[in-house]
Amino acid sequence: MAVFALRFDFRNPAFAGTSMGERYAAALDMVSWAERLGFMMVTLSEHHASEDGYLPRPLPMAAAIASRTENMMVTIAAIPAPLHDPLHMAEELAVVDLISQGRVSVVLANGYAAHEFAMFDRSLKDRAKLTTEMVATLRAAWTGEPFEFRGRTVQVTPTPFQSGGPAIILGGSVEAAARRAARIADGFMPSNPGLWEFYRDEKLKLGQEDPGPYFGGDTGFLHLSKDPDADWERIAPFAMHEVNAYGAMMAEAGTSGAGGYTSVDSVDELRKTGQYRVITPEQYVDELKAMGDAAFGLFHPMMGGIPPQLAWESLKLLETEVIPNL
Numbered sequence: 001m002a003v004f005a006l007r008f009d010f011r012n013p014a015f016a017g018t019s020m021g022e023r024y025a026a027a028l029d030m031v032s033w034a035e036r037l038g039f040m041m042v043t044l045s046e047h048h049a050s051e052d053g054y055l056p057r058p059l060p061m062a063a064a065i066a067s068r069t070e071n072m073m074v075t076i077a078a079i080p081a082p083l084h085d086p087l088h089m090a091e092e093l094a095v096v097d098l099i100s101q102g103r104v105s106v107v108l109a110n111g112y113a114a115h116e117f118a119m120f121d122r123s124l125k126d127r128a129k130l131t132t133e134m135v136a137t138l139r140a141a142w143t144g145e146p147f148e149f150r151g152r153t154v155q156v157t158p159t160p161f162q163s164g165g166p167a168i169i170l171g172g173s174v175e176a177a178a179r180r181a182a183r184i185a186d187g188f189m190p191s192n193p194g195l196w197e198f199y200r201d202e203k204l205k206l207g208q209e210d211p212g213p214y215f216g217g218d219t220g221f222l223h224l225s226k227d228p229d230a231d232w233e234r235i236a237p238f239a240m241h242e243v244n245a246y247g248a249m250m251a252e253a254g255t256s257g258a259g260g261y262t263s264v265d266s267v268d269e270l271r272k273t274g275q276y277r278v279i280t281p282e283q284y285v286d287e288l289k290a291m292g293d294a295a296f297g298l299f300h301p302m303m304g305g306i307p308p309q310l311a312w313e314s315l316k317l318l319e320t321e322v323i324p325n326l
Helices: 020-037 058-068 086-100 114-119 124-141 175-184 193-205 228-253 267-273 281-294 308-325
Strands: 003-008 041-044 073-080 104-109 147-149 152-154 167-172 187-190 221-224 276-279 296-299
Touching: 003 020, 020 058, 020 308, 041 058, 058 073, 058 086, 073 086, 073 167, 086 104, 086 124, 104 124, 124 147, 124 167, 124 175, 167 175, 175 187, 175 193, 187 193, 221 228, 221 281, 221 296, 221 308, 228 267, 228 276, 228 308, 267 276, 276 281, 281 296, 281 308, 296 308
Parallel strands: 003 041, 003 296, 041 073, 073 104, 104 167, 167 187, 221 276
Antiparallel strands: 147 152
């Protein structure tokens, strides 16, 4: 049986014609729907000062999702660790973990957007150091015992629902991040699958258990439709918005292509990349069956600002014409 997950980042460009309140409400309805169908997980992302309203604070949304579900895992992927106070993060994650009864995990990343670092008065050159400090602080804080933090003794209460706290995964797009994850984190989420081998190599060098081959999704987008050509025209403006928004940020950071995002000039060029696909339910059933036991489907239903009504068209086809045929 295939495993399914949802993702939300809440981009809401003006041309989408949807209020942010409508988008938030729709996401919570989609989460309830996914819970009923047995989805494994929902993932939330974070960015700041985006013109399209990209979700800046995923933890309140994670708490709202946890209150609407009983079984789905909630993953924050990713939090730019250097932009956050480690003690605040320890407290907030502990509270959300308690609300969810232990269904939260977090991916921490170094961050890359210069305007975000300027907004929070952080230095890009301190990224790795601040991320490493965040991991150490969370682990110490979630013991519930006093510990030393920046030269003073502090204590964080309450402790999380999970013993030792939520899983801490590191994200990254370079070899150094992969090897750092092997040394200090509970896992690694690469922006490009090829980085996994650096993580695996470092784990083996440390004498730790081989994590095995990479098992995870990519940044590809999928929309289900009975008429793919017609619906590609409806999806295309939102796909162009997303790929060029990410592409511009990656280019500014000097990491163009990370995560598969490179700016494009035309809809035809974008469609040829295969990163954004509109396919029939029958095609998707065949794809999932071909994956066998590794079948995994990630749905980002409101990608790039897709209005809720159009997003629901795809999700309902998943419910009525894909899942029953697996």
